[in-house]
Amino acid sequence: MPFKRFVEIGRVALVNYGNDYGKLVVIVDVIDQNRALVDAPDMVRSQMNFKRLSLTDLKIDIKRVPKKKELLAAMEAADVKKKWENSSWGRKLIVQKRRASLNDFDRFKIMLAKIKKAGLVRQELAKLKKTAS
């Protein structure tokens, strides 16, 4: 499988360490071999170490160091938010966040739902076993 997730201008990355943990940012320029200039719609443009970033598959089409307006427009055009939330990685993160924010009642409801689902699965399995034997 050839390498796909390059560090390049326009690459969307997820911050995986530090104050901006969990944010999607765009690599706007490369400072040197360890740091990138990084920008997102809701933060001031700043430098970030590559070690703090996890590269994603998404890439938007921008020139080196775009103005904030151009960056926002390009992000809208590429529909980064929607694509991220529909990707499997993005969906997993949303589910994790939801699970972490449950209260006890929600967990109780989940327990009931799991039991119900397991019961249905077992019924179907029993039916299949019967027809197979």
Add this chain to the structure above:
Amino acid sequence: MVAFRIHQYQVVGRALPTESDNHPKIYRMKLWATNEVRAKSKFWYFLRKLKKVKKSNGQMLAINEIFEKNPTKIDNYGIWLRYQSRTGYHNMYKEYRDTTLNGAVEQMYNEMASRHRVRFPCIQIIKTATIPAKLCKRESTKQFHNSKIKFRWCSRRLGHHLGS
């Protein structure tokens, strides 16, 4: 990392006025130091070497911190320095890519310490300048002068919420 933050200061001072010289010349210097106290001290150190004035017969007129005008813009900084090694004094020219001049100076101090075992007090910055890309001399900065830069980066996802 925040502990050793280097700041740039503009320090202005002159000798105390005497009967023979009522209006001594005012000297201004731009220095890098970790705090204002050290900046003032360094100012007198340099001024003593250049003029016949000491802290005891001089006065500090102003000390202001100089902040980066455009911290979101990447520049190539060239730093000319004079450092003391175990065997003598040498001059050096180094280049760094950074968003702020203070960041580049901090990089320089770290690099001098690691590559040449030269500590902070033994380094004197002669001059700094932002260098346009065409005039950069070092390959390590020139390799990033590529508007379509693209390279691989493999990183292990470290444990979530490290250090938070």
